[in-house]
Structure formats: C-alpha cells, structure tokens
Amino acid sequence: MSRKQLDRILLAVVALAAFGLPLVVTSPTYLQILILLFFYAYLTTAWNLVGGFAGVLPLGHSVFVGIGAYTSSILTLQYGVSPWIGMLVGGAIAAVIGVIIGLPTFRMRGAYFCLCTIAFAEGIRVMVENIDTLGPLKINGPRGLLVPLLKDPTFWDYQFMSKLPYYYIILVLLILVLAFTWFISRSKIGYYLAAGGEEPEAAAALGINVANYKLFAMALSCFLTALAGTFYAQLMLYFYPKGLMGLDLSFEIAFIALIGGRGTIAGPVIGALLLRPLNEFTRIYLSDMLPGLHLVIFGLILILVMIYLPKGLTAPLAALYDRLARKITGQGAAK
Amino acid sequence: MSNILEVTNLTKHFGGLTAVSSLDLHIKTGEILALIGPNGAGKSTVFNLVAGVFAPSEGVIKFAGQTTHGQKPWDLARLGLARTFQIVKPFGSKTVLYNVMVGAFLRTNSTQKAREIAEEVLVTLQLDHTKDMLAANLTIADRKRLEIAKALATDPKLLLLDEVMAGLRPTEVDDMIGIIRGLRDRGVTVFVIEHIMRAVMALSDRVVVIQFGQKIAEGSPEAVTKDENVIKAYLGGEYDAA
C-alpha cells in the first residue's frame, strides 16, 4: 500500500464516520454540541485563509458572522427572500467590508491590522446596538432579531423540524471549505499568500503585490464567514449583537486556530475538536463551583500550548501519523 | 548592443543624508557590471532605487527602454528585473523547493510547471540536494544560493546581486563565480555589488566605483584598481582584497 492510498483511506474513514455519527448520537443535545463544533471548525477554517495563510491576525471576525445573520434574516423577515439567497447577499456585503478594513491596514505592519479589525468590529457592533431602524430596515438594537418558527418549513426556508438537516448542512459546508482551503494552499495564490505573510519585501521582489493578495484572502474569508452567520441564525432562530458579534467569538476563533495550528488545513478542525468540548464541559461543570475557573483553565491551556507547541497541536499529530504511516506502508524508519 | 539599464542623474536623500548623488550608469545587455565602493557608499540604495523599493529624489531610471518611474517592485519583477537582498530574506518556515517555486510562479499559474522550473533552477545552483530542507536550516552559503535561486526562477532579463559572496569561504566563492558566469551564458545580464575584489576581477566586464553616493571611477577591472581616486577611497577602509 502506498502512502497516498493510506491518506485516502484515512480521509474516507473520517468522512464516513462524520456522516454516520448521527446514527449513534441521537440525542438532540449532543447533536447540537456536534453542530456547534462543526460550526466553529468551519468559522476557523474560513478565518485561517487570512489569519493563517496570509500571516496576519484578524481579531474581529465575529462581525462578519453578524453581518451574515442580520442580512439574511432581515431579507427573510421583511422581504420574504429565502435565507439561501440572503446568505449570499450577506457574504457579498461581508467581503466588501473586509476589503474596506484591509485597504488602509494591509500596507502597514501587522499590529495595525490586528487592532483595526477589533475597532471595526466593535464599532459596527456598537452601531447595531444603537440602531432600531435603518431607513426601511428593522435592526432592533440590542434586542436582536427573532426568526419566526414556521409551521411547515421547506428546504427553501432553511428551517427544519429536527437537528439532523442542520448537522448535514454544516458538515457539508465544512467539507467544502476544507477542500477549498486545500486547493488554495496548493495553488499559486496559496504560495503567494504564504510568501507575502512571511517576508513581504522578498515576496514583492519576486513579483507579488502582497497587499492585493491579502485583500483577496480577506474578501474570501469574510464571505465564507458570513455564510456561517446565516446558518447560525437559522439554527438558533434568535440572535443579538452582543452574543453574536462580540469579541468573545472573534477571540475564540483565533484561539482554536492557534491551538490547532495556524496555517494548516487540519488545524482548525483539531483545535475545535479539543477546545469546543472542553469549553462546553468546563462551563457546565465548573462555572457553578467557581465562576471564572473554566476561563482560567482555558487561558492556561492557551499559554501552555503556545509555550510548548507554538505551531499548535497539528504538527506533533502529523509527525505521529507520519511514523505510523511509515510502519503500515512498510517504508521503514525516517530517512 | 542596446542598454538594458540606463540610470541618469540618480539622486536619493534620506532626510539630511544624500545616499546617492547624481549618479549616471548603464549596463549593456549581456554584460556583467560590478558596483563597488566602501561601506555605506550607497550601493544597496542604488539597487533599491532600481528595483522600485524607493522612489528616486531626482533622476531617471530606464529599464529595457522604459522609464520605471512609479513602478513598484512587483511590476518591475514582472518586466524581468530580479534582485537578491544583502541580508537574505528566505521564507524560513518553508522548504527550499517551496521558496523557489514562489519565484517560478511569476511565469506560470500551474503548480506542476512551477515545480519543474524550480527543480531545474535548483540544479543550476547546485542546491537540489537541499530541496526538502526548511530554508531556515540552510548554511550561510546555501542561503545565499537560495536567494539567487528564487530570483532566477522568475526568469529575469536583469539580475541584481547584492553581496552574494559575503561570508563565504574561498572555495565557496569560486563556486559562486562559476555559477554567476553560468547565468550570463544563459543570457541573463548581471549587475553585482561585491566587496571581494578577487570575484570582481574574475567576473566583471566593467566596474563602477562609488563613494559617498557619487561615481568616482568607471572602467575595466584592471583600470579601476589602478585609479588614484579609487585607491584613496579605499585607503584606511576595511577593504577585503582576498
């Protein structure tokens, strides 16, 4: 058996397991945890396009989740547009805003971009909280929006009576975005993004307009992030600015990426697999005992991983798989 | 023979300091021109001006017949101008092959094609045995070669080499001289900044000497080393005659 075959088999097993999981996990509570896990893995993969491959640190991505949720929900509530369409409109708006943020900042050093993303995101959140109606649009200020539950929803309504369709939608979205990232990372764009992120001057000398490539990555990342916003709105049927567009979500996305492995394909998934359950369980079991303890643990894990595995968990796991693969394919020890 | 590069009255001020002052020079297609001068003479600044990193304070730069005014480094790279950095700038977390492929992508959109170009360039620079190593783990000599390999992969007409022999051992210098000659034989015009006079003598068709940003001599390597101004400029300087 060749290494390539082994990789394919492993991938197929993982994918099959993911598709078959709802056969085992039938409780809606656990299904919901899994859905959110995939949701975070998806968001982090989208983030990774700019935060990982382009080598900058965006810390305001929750605002794009919010843009997606608000756009599709307002279009559905007030104009009867299907959320599937609204999702694309939200993505387009998010991409434009992402470019606007990137335009002045990508030409400067990274810290400006990082702080600017926070300021932009918080600025938009505060504005949404202060606006009840914007022209004909009902924004509803800090109270957020309620997506009414439909009696007999069709697929076109992006609403379902059970959790199962949501599970498969987010799973498919995640697989698509992972495949897309894989494709990007092996193409010219991926090489150019990585080069520009690591040594901008050297990249420019090799013919790369670094700022433009970063803008492109930002637009893509924001577009994809907003799609998940619509998903969240349809899943929860309720959201409000502080919960959805706050810094907590933005930071958690970055944490998952860094702990999993920034700039790797599997990193966001591995990070989400570790942090999401940890987050859920420590919150449920520890926050009653001592409020804040779960976040102390969270912070400590973050610090320890950064000290001992600055490249994230993916690197050692990949090395382990590499060794196993060598044994299985019978290629002997490392060269 | 036409001139691939023509520089007239080139001047660059950094605040109060004039790093390059009314410099004229040209390079004929196919030749090797060396730019020499004491430390801080303004050599690297000339490269940065030619490569579009800085805009000149005054003067005109013409590359392949076109004025480069307002062109950014990436535009010039596309037109066929490649350069190395005195302080090498590898993409350290990536493999050597990856580094060179980044350069190769300038002439192709296909990953497969870029890999082929890069592998060929690596053979030219005798770096093929390191292709799977991380660039950060290379020796100094190999880093300098990688710097050239990345530039060469963009398939340039004119290649600017900024002190690619500094820090190399004598045998490595000999290898490098061979490599640069090979580049010229492939039709690349080469513009080098070099401190190691042995290499300058062995390589260049012509030499331009600058001091305090001004040209003080120009001519064949033999003529330049006998020039009185040049000898004066280097007296007392820590001058490497190796």
Place this chain on the structure above:
Amino acid sequence: MTAVIQAALNGAMMGAMYGLTALGLTLIFGVMKVVNFAHGSLLMVGMFSAYWLIRLTGIHPYLALVIVPPVLFVFGYYLQDVVIKPVFKAEGQVREPLTVIIVTTGVWYVLDNLALMLFGAEYRTVRTAISNKSFALGEFIISIPKFSGFVVAIATAIGLALFMRKTKTGKALRATSLDREAANLMGIDQYRIYNIAFGLGTAIAGIAGCVLIPFYYVYPSVGVVFDIRAFIIVVLGGLGSIPGALLGGLVIGLIESVFSQFMASTWTEAIIYAIFLIILFVKPSGFFGHKQDW
C-alpha cells in the same frame, strides 16, 4: 456652554487616565513589537492592589503610589520572563510574533478570571481622604482626585520620556525598539530589555491604578474598558510614541465627555470608533508615528 466646558475639563482628566494606560501599552509595543492584550488586566491588578492596600491599612491613596508601582514592576518583569519569553524564543527573530499576542490574551483571561474567583464580580470603591474633595476654578468645579490623576499622568509621561533619553537603560530600550538585531550585536540582552519594558509598562499600569482608585470603581473585568480605548489611543498617537499616547488619551477623553452632552452615551462609543477609522484612512501612522519606523 458652561456645561460643555465643564464636560471638557472632566473629559480631559479622564482622558489623561486613558493616556496613562496607553502609555504602558505603547512602551511595551515600541520595544517588543507586541500588542499586549493583558494590559487592561494589569491595570486591574494595579487597581485591586491599591484597593486592598488602602482598604486594609487605611494609608493615604498617594502613599500607595510609592508602594504599588514597584510591586507591579516586579510582577510585570517576571510575568514576561516566565510566561512570554519562552514563546518569544520559540518564534526566533520574527518581527511581529503573533503567538506572543495570543499568549498575552491567555494572560488576560487568567488574570481577569482569577480576580473573579477571588473577589467576585461586584463593583468596589474605597473611600479615601480625598475621594469627594474638589475645588472651584471660576464657575467650574474640579475634582481633586481627578485633577491629581491628570497631573500624575503628565508627570509620568515626562518622566518616562526623560528616562528613555537620559539613562543607560532607557537608551538600551530605545536601541532595541529601533533595531532588535543591531541592539543584540551591540551586546544588549534583548530578553532582559523585554523584561524591563514589560515591568515598566506594568508599573505604569500600577500608577494608573493608584490614581484611579479614589474616584473609580474596580471589578475583575474593569480592564476591558480601558483596553479597547488604549488600543485606539496608541493607533491614534502612533504605535510606540509617548507624547502620542497622552495626546490620544486626551482626545478620546474629550470626545467621550463632550459628545455625551449632546447624545446618548452609547453613541459616543460609536463616534470614537468612527473617528479612529477616519484617522486610520487619512493619516494611518497616527499623530506622532513615523510611516514605517518599526
């Protein structure tokens, strides 16, 4: 009009507090090229230290000024040495190590939530000898604790600027901030300089904590309020610039309190962000920053 001027005076004094927080942030950034996300938490540590010191011993709040900052210097020095340095080393000579930023975020989470575990979420104030004192300036009323905070902020900025220019340590800090590798070659121990920079930044947060406590309340996440403002201020003033931090602080304080005379205070926050973004588009290097000096 009187109300507006009174608001402007109050705003300037509060702005000096923001500026003081931003001063530590900009110092750490200037030297280490790291945005310290734990900075608000360090301010919180400073405020709680001052709070408990005054509460338990009853000393005059300004006596705390000679005790808390040195303690916080030591705290910051070792925090950098033990927690942040290892990550720095792992990232080698990367100019802007992003993982270090994330580590400071971890520190923020740990500190804020430790405070929550220890002291609970309630807002605390301590009555001090000067808490409600004020003096009249014509028809305007100036609160003494706020005014002395203003004076201390300016004095700290001047002191820091002098320290950076006149002392050997200060010069080493500046050399490191200009060119890390060159400073290394000159025999400056980069990591010790980082310890000092982080210690100083933390000590300044301690100063801010001491002057805030007589008129402000303290709670575990109090730092977040100052954090976000400090980030905006350092970008406004130019990352790494000492006068920029103070001036940026004053601008933010003024905008905040003057605008709140005319509109709901929730809107003033939006206006601060808007102004920040306008400046970023018009003069991205801020008031005092140079175009790409770092």
